[in-house]
Every structure is written in C-alpha cells, then in structure tokens.
Amino acid sequence: MTKTIYLDYHATTPVDPRVLDAMLPYFGAKFGNAASGTHSFGWEAEGAVEVARRRIADLAGADAREIVFTSGATESDNLALKGVVAAAGVARPHIVTLATEHKAVLDAASTLEGAGCRVTVLLPKPDGLVDLDQLREAIGPETVLVSVMYANNEIGVLQPVRQIGEICRGKNVLFHCDAVQAFGKFPVSVDADHIDLMSVSAHKMYGPKGVGALYVRGQNPRVRLTAQMDGGGHEGGMRSGTLNVPGIVGFGEACVVAAREMADEYRRLGVLRDRLKQRLEEGLDGVHVNGTMEHRLAGNLNVCFERVEGDALLVALPDLAVSTGSACDSHGHGGSHVLRAIGVPDELLQSATRFGLGRFTTEEEVEYAAGRIVEVVRRLREQRPV
Ligand SMILES: *Cc1c(COP(=O)(O)O)cnc(C)c1O
Numbered sequence: 001m002t003k004t005i006y007l008d009y010h011a012t013t014p015v016d017p018r019v020l021d022a023m024l025p026y027f028g029a030k031f032g033n034a035a036s037g038t039h040s041f042g043w044e045a046e047g048a049v050e051v052a053r054r055r056i057a058d059l060a061g062a063d064a065r066e067i068v069f070t071s072g073a074t075e076s077d078n079l080a081l082k083g084v085v086a087a088a089g090v091a092r093p094h095i096v097t098l099a100t101e102h103k104a105v106l107d108a109a110s111t112l113e114g115a116g117c118r119v120t121v122l123l124p125k126p127d128g129l130v131d132l133d134q135l136r137e138a139i140g141p142e143t144v145l146v147s148v149m150y151a152n153n154e155i156g157v158l159q160p161v162r163q164i165g166e167i168c169r170g171k172n173v174l175f176h177c178d179a180v181q182a183f184g185k186f187p188v189s190v191d192a193d194h195i196d197l198m199s200v201s202a203h204k205m206y207g208p209k210g211v212g213a214l215y216v217r218g219q220n221p222r223v224r225l226t227a228q229m230d231g232g233g234h235e236g237g238m239r240s241g242t243l244n245v246p247g248i249v250g251f252g253e254a255c256v257v258a259a260r261e262m263a264d265e266y267r268r269l270g271v272l273r274d275r276l277k278q279r280l281e282e283g284l285d286g287v288h289v290n291g292t293m294e295h296r297l298a299g300n301l302n303v304c305f306e307r308v309e310g311d312a313l314l315v316a317l318p319d320l321a322v323s324t325g326s327a328c329d330s331h332g333h334g335g336s337h338v339l340r341a342i343g344v345p346d347e348l349l350q351s352a353t354r355f356g357l358g359r360f361t362t363e364e365e366v367e368y369a370a371g372r373i374v375e376v377v378r379r380l381r382e383q384r385p386v
C-alpha cells in the first residue's frame with residue numbers, strides 16, 4: 001500500500017459523494033439567498049434550507065424550529081454557553097462542566113469566568129466518565145447551565161447523558177451537550193436524554209466543513225438565549241448572517257444517509273476497532289488503552305505505548321494518518337488536556353495515539369495499520385532501550 005491510510009475520523013470526515021451531489025446545484029443555478037423573500041431564487045434557497053432543517057431535527061428527535069444554523073460546533077458551543085449566561089439575568093451565574101470537554105466549551109467557559117461568571121470544572125473518573133454524585137453536588141442555586149459532551153473526541157468515551165439530563169431536569173438547570181462525535185453515529189434523542197441545547201457539526205458526519213447547528217429547546221422548558229452576533233436577525237434572532245445554503249443542504253443530506261446507515265455502520269466499526277485493539281495487544285506488550293472500553297464510540301481507540309516517543313512514532317508512520325492527542329490541540333504543547341485529566345502519567349502522555357475509524361475504513365486498512373504499528377513500535381524500542 002502506498003497511499004496514506006486515513007484513521008483520523010474524529011478530526012474530520014470526507015464528504016460522502018452522495019452529500020456532495022446534493023450540494024452541487026446550490027453552488028450553481030440555485031444560488032439564491034435564503035433570506036431573499038421577494039423572488040424565486042430566494043424561495044428556492046429557503047425551501048432547501050427548511051428541508052435540511054427538518055432532516056437535522058428528525059435525527060435529533062427535535063422540532064425543526066429548534067434548530068439554529070451556525071458556522072460549526074465551535075460557534076454552537078460558544079453560543080450555547082455565552083448565550084445562556086447572558087440571558088439568565090442572574091447576578092453571578094454559575095456553570096458546571098467537565099475537564100475533558102472540547103476546547104470550544106472550556107475556553108468559552110474561561111472567558112465567561114473572566115467576565116464574572118463562576119465556573120466549576122469537574123475532573124472525570126480515571127475511566128473518563130463524569131462522577132454523577134460530584135455533578136449533583138456541584139449544582140447550586142445560582143447554576144444556570146451544565147455542559148457535558150456526549151462522546152469524547154479524543155478517547156471516545158460516552159458520558160451517561162441521560163442520567164446527567166435527569167439530574168439537571170430535577171434541579172431546574174439547563175443541560176447543554178456537545179454531541180458532535182455522537183450525532184449521526186448512533187441514535188440521539190434530545191427528549192429522551194433531557195438535552196436543552198445540543199451542538200452538532202456537519203464535517204464530523206460526512207458533511208462539509210463550516211456548517212453546524214445548535215439545538216435550542218423550544219418548550220418544557222423554553223430556553224432563553226441571547227444572540228452573540230448582531231445583524232439581520234436570521235435564525236429567529238439567535239444567529240444573524242446569511243445562511244450557508246450549500247453547506248446546510250449537505251448537512252441535511254448527511255443526516256438522511258446517517259439515519260439509514262448508522263446501525264450497520266456502527267456495528268461494523270466496532271468489529272474493526274476491536275480487531276485493531278486485539279492486533280496491537282497480541283503484537284506488543286506495554287499497550288495502555290485510555291478511557292473505558294465499556295462505554296465507548298465504536299470507531300475510537302486511544303492507546304499509549306510504553307517506551308516509545310510519540311514524535312518518533314509519527315515520523316516512522318507517514319503512511320498512517322493518525323493523531324496524537326487532539327487535532328484541535330495540536331499547536332499546544334504539554335500533551336492532551338483530556339489524557340491529563342484522566343491521569344495518564346507523563347511518561348506515557350506523549351506516545352498517546354488516537355485512531356478514528358469511519359465510513360470508508362476497510363478491513364484491509366485496519367490490518368495493515370496494526371501490522372505497521374507493531375513493526376514500528378518494536379523497532380523504536382530496540383533502537384532506544386530504556
Ligand atoms: C470537532 C469538534 C468540535 C468543533 O466543531 P467545528 O465544527 O470543527 O467547529 C466541537 N466539539 C467536538 C466534540 C468536536 O469533536
């Protein structure tokens with residue numbers, strides 16, 4: 001095999017050809033602005049946006065009117081946290097989140113903290129999951145929002161979202177869930193999980209980059225949210241700006257494909273991921289899996305190799321596109337904040353390798369990747385005995 005094998009599906013996914021086909025007309029003849037209410041170009045674009053909005057809502061078990069389009073999940077996370085705090089009308093609002101959240105949540109929370117908000121960042125248990133008793137205790141009378149993600153983008157662990165939602169509902173606190181890595185992979189229901197706000201992104205589910213959405217509960221309770229961008233009052237006043245019509249159409253199509261294929265795909269990816277893990281553990285000693293295997297995204301494996309330099313590993317494997325830590329953190333040093341939060345020791349941190357398997361990953365690719373890693377790790381250990 002000569003071409004690079006892509007095993008970084010948590011960073012982004014290729015656009016599914018069916019999604020691309022659905023988008024193309026909206027770069028061409030169907031170029032209208034969805035906000036142009038005076039002619040057929042605008043009506044056509046608006047119609048396409050509303051079809052997509054319903055498709056995204058259907059996949060979330062939501063109503064179409066509860067979907068706010070954004071430029072991606074980074075914006076959705078920011079809008080959720082900052083928008084809820086701004087609308088809360090509390091003197092010193094308090095939010096609760098988890099140390100293993102995506103930076104879009106953690107950095108938004110720290111900006112809010114600088115602006116006078118109180119923020120509690122809970123440490124997960126060593127298996128990566130939130131401690132529900134700690135969460136319950138952290139919620140106080142001034143708490144306006146709990147933000148905990150569905151599936152972690154580095155270690156793939158699945159948080160007990162339904163129980164978190166029940167706790168929040170019981171205490172009358174809003175629950176925001178960054179569901180980027182879960183949405184389109186397995187069934188997600190905002191009602192069953194008691195989610196009040198949910199961030200999703202098209203490019204993590206075989207749609208285009210630069211388009212996402214925030215689900216905002218419309219009733220029981222109706223979420224009050226202050227827009228973070230001023231302008232023409234699009235999206236029910238929650239997010240101004242001309243809509244990315246081709247991107248939104250692609251997002252909608254990605255949801256249709258996901259709804260149809262996710263069950264088979266999830267099963268297939270679980271088998272492939274387990275095979276990868278098995279091959280690594282058979283071929284090598286000193287392999288540590290990060291995060292629980294029991295509650296985990298099917299396509300995710302995150303491992304550390306004893307006595308191996310992470311950089312040397314990447315250099316030796318130009319034919320594998322994998323990630324050390326998180327792509328979103330790749331400019332920072334000091335290792336992944338997620339792995340640190342679950343207590344991975346310093347000497348293992350830098351060899352952490354994230355495998356993200358997805359729709360176009362084949363059995364042959366997994367076998368090849370496993371073989372190459374075993375070979376390279378053995379060689380590196382021989383070259384640098386401790
Ligand atoms: C990728 C990702 C984001 C950011 O989404 P963008 O659409 O790329 O801004 C947020 N949260 C999680 C969990 C992610 O994996």
